[in-house]
Amino acid sequence: MNLFQLRAFDAVAREGSFTRAAARLFISQPAVTGHIKALEEHYQITLLRRTARRVELTEEGTRLAAITRAMFGLAEEAQAMLEANRQLLTGRLEVAADGPHMVMPMLASLRARYPGITVNLRLGNAQETLAALLSEHADVAVLTEVEPRKGLHLQALSESRICALVPEGHPWARRTKGVPLKDLDQVIMVLREPSSITRRTFDDACVQAKVNPRVLLELDSREAVTEAVAAELGVGVVSSVEVSHDPRVAAVPIIGEGLVNRHMMGCMERRRDLRLIQAFFGLAPSR
Structure with a gap:
């Protein structure tokens, strides 16, 4: 052979x-x-x-x-x-993430601390990111709302809150303290696809609060939701860690129960002691 x-x-x-x-x-x-x-x-x-x-x-x-x-x-x-006792002068790390906003600062820290490490970043939705990690196409992953399972090591990163995304001229745009979830009842909305973690969290909170928004459009990306909101097609929802700096729209916290998402880092349990993976986990921001 x-x-x-x-x-x-x-x-x-x-x-x-x-x-x-x-x-x-x-x-x-x-x-x-x-x-x-x-x-x-x-x-x-x-x-x-x-x-x-x-x-x-x-x-x-x-x-x-x-x-x-x-x-x-x-x-x-x-x-x-x-090679565990050698300095991390060279190497390759496969990283998967369900969004760029949390992983990019960590990659910047990795670059500054270990400039010889090459990183391949895979961006996808929550299901694709978890699948890449479990199939070992990724060494580490930054994930949202993942349940513990055998063979998977998870480390908490942070939490984010669901926000309403409205056009800059909308009456809610100046509500810095937030808008109650009940105020979204029968409001026309433009949302991510049902499999989106942000969408699922919002939908679950609406069911619990007996709030029934009117979904006009379902879109497959954050960028598309932003464009639809800017065009005044409806109100969107976005995670507080994904708020863009687009002057055409404003993000307002939604006040209510069940509107928080947990973000975490993950790797396969049997690989958590590998030095390069440990180095990446060490970059997690202090909570």
């Missing part, structure tokens, strides 16, 4: 791309292709299906990828343990 071929396959399986796999292994793309072709020909098996847009695993490839991920994951842990 040729470990070079298996490592090339593992890299393509993780990255979903020959180009990114080559970059991950610091070899040429033809070398990656050659290793996988030799592996498939030797064992008379098709492991990858090439499409116009990406590389997909066959059923056999999926089974092999589960083995190689565990195998090379252990090898990476062994290497990290052996």
Whole structure:
């Protein structure tokens, strides 16, 4: 069995791309292709299906990828343990986050303290961020409202409050002390999709308070909500950590129960002692 071929396959399986796999292994793309072709020909098996847009695993490839991920994951842990006493002069950290606002200051601190560390940041929604962490496509993640589960290490970061987003000329824009949740009953609103953590928190609070806003639009990004509010299509909601500095809109705290979200950092429990992961956790702001 040729470990070079298996490592090339593992890299393509993780990255979903020959180009990114080559970059991950610091070899040429033809070398990656050659290793996988030799592996498939030797064992008379098709492991990858090439499409116009990406590389997909066959059923056999999926089974092999589960083995190689565990195998090379252990090898990476062994290497990290052996280098634990060395200074963090070089390295690569895969970070996932469900929004840029909390993770960016932490990455700036990481850059200042460990300038030789390369970071790959994946931004996605809450489900995508958690999935990246659990599948070990990410070493660490910054998450919102994640329930504890076996094998997952979580560390509290901060809390944020749900705010109403209104046009600058709206009567609520000057209510610095906030607007009661009950005032949103029958108000026309433009909100994120139902799977959004901010939307779910707001919806749950409305159900508990028997408040029934009129949802006019459902949008798939914070930016789209901001544009809709600026166009005076309705009132939006936004987390207090995600408030933009757009002069066309104003964020006003919503007063009521259940309108707080918890933010945390996470990694796989078995990897929490790796030095690079510990270094990232050490960047968490003081609460």
